[in-house]
Amino acid sequence: MIMGGNPFYFYTSSNLVELTGEKADNLEELLVLLKRCSGSAIFHHVFQSYRERHFAIGKYHSDFAQWISTSLDEEVLAERLGALDVRDFTTIRSLRESMIEIIESHLRRHPQSGDRRGKTPFFFSQSISVVIPTPHIAWGLEDFYQLMRRIGVQSIHYHLIEARLRLGIHTNDFSYWIRTSLEKERLAKRIEDIDIYLYSLEKIRDLILQYLEEEKNES
């Protein structure tokens, strides 16, 4: 999709939420389902549901951490799961293993937490993504800047957040293109370093635009 020297093709992606019909009423049941659910379910609950409520930046992005906090009142475990950073993982498998390890470790220390029923069940869902090319193509920094102002937040999520797992590398589509096609290492790194956990997608757009403006002014 993105090759050195090539223009940047903006894509957008939307997801339809599929209900698996499976639910966990306590931590032990969550662990069992976490081990056997699809990678798509992990992806949905950790990355994609955030996209739907991105305007409301709260304590936890991950549905799992959110449920463990509000329904089970297991705040320590919720904080540990909530602290997992998407930027540290390039595969769903490694993310799943980390989550399982954290929950199992918690249950070893607090075995009484395992079968304590939550206020509400955790319903497992998974996503089907429909990825569409947009008509927007950037041939250079100025194009990229102008298009960044008008693309949808779904497109930003696709290129900035979903890309890490799709590409299996510690970067995102924007930085990858800026580094390989525009050869602007500093700008690529600044976009990579945006803390996606602290900002709404609209705010992330503003930050990228700010970095692009600064880069334009310097060149």
Added chain:
Amino acid sequence: MTSIRVEDYEPIVGSQTIEELHLLAERIRGTRVKMVNSTAVGGGVAEILNRLVPLLNNLGISTQWEVIKGGEDFFEVTKKIHNALHGEKISFTQRMKEIFLDENRENLRNTHLDQNIIVIHDPQPIVYIEAKNQTAAKWVWRCHIDISSPNEEVWAFLKGYVEQYDTALFSSPRFSKGLSIPQFLFFPSIDPLSDKNRDLEPKFIDQVLEQFHIPKDKPIVTQISRFDRLKDPIGVIQAYRMVKRHIDCRLVLAGGGASDDPEGELVLNEVITEADGDPNIHILLLPPTSSLEINALQRASTIIIQKSIREGFGLTVSEALWKKKPVIGNAVGGIPAQIIPNFTGSLVYSVEGAAYQIRYLLSHPDIAQKLGECGHEYVKEEFLITQTLRRYLLLFHVLYHPQERIIFV
């Protein structure tokens, strides 16, 4: 049907959302869809279809809307089925099954099913699936009601039909059942441009209050709902009486009827009896054409309550949140999906809880205002008609790519 265009929503949802809808539609332009439900007016389903159908057509997805016909006996049976799916005990007799099946089959004889996709809404026309083998269409069952704890006999009867569909759509993860077919989450939605939700002049709002003899002398607490036991209007009056011991206020119970709901008049009489002539309780039975009046009543209210015992989704919550009103909702059906506690509203579990939250929000107008503002943003993100349109377009893509988790189009 009005000639509404997708672009009409651009000032509300932004150009990026409109562009995405066009991109999704472009690749399936020419697809022919049929929607079938049981009523053309009254209730949330008819309201959604009234806008969804012209918008799909506007995007080049040729969509036809058909309303199943039936006599009084048919709609009495379907009302009982509806209540049974909400968990009510009923005697599901052979005669009832015959009426249900016969009316469905009679409708089937008089319809054309040459579309690519057929979407059947709720149980009333569910038997249309018997025609599946005579068509090349993909069949979708859209369930708008809470079937998480159904009457098992009635559910077993319907499940045999549901599992013949290609997919089922539910309004909340709570409603999903163990089914052999894929199930998707489809939040219902409101139309920000409809008479029920568009901005109104303050003068018009005052006129409506005068029309219904509702003085503006004290805070107004309102529940907008059909007169239906599942909406718990009696519980609302009980909560109001608990509040009145501390804070003076008015209660408005306003709702219309639907052509598929023969129990409405009975419940209305129960509510009038419970109100016992209290001049601060305003009970308004509104005709289906009262969208502007309902809009005005919501906007004139200090607090909106939705104290349902069972609920499909409870779109009146989204309507009120869209108007930046603080909403107190019972934690049933789709209401918890709309009310994030202490962020977009207050969730309660009892008459006492509802009464306390009314008192709290009447005493803290700053917090009430903040809840309303956040609620408005949340509805904009999730519960507007443009989101329903997006979900249907995605579904149409997904139906033609079974088993695929990432679809590049």
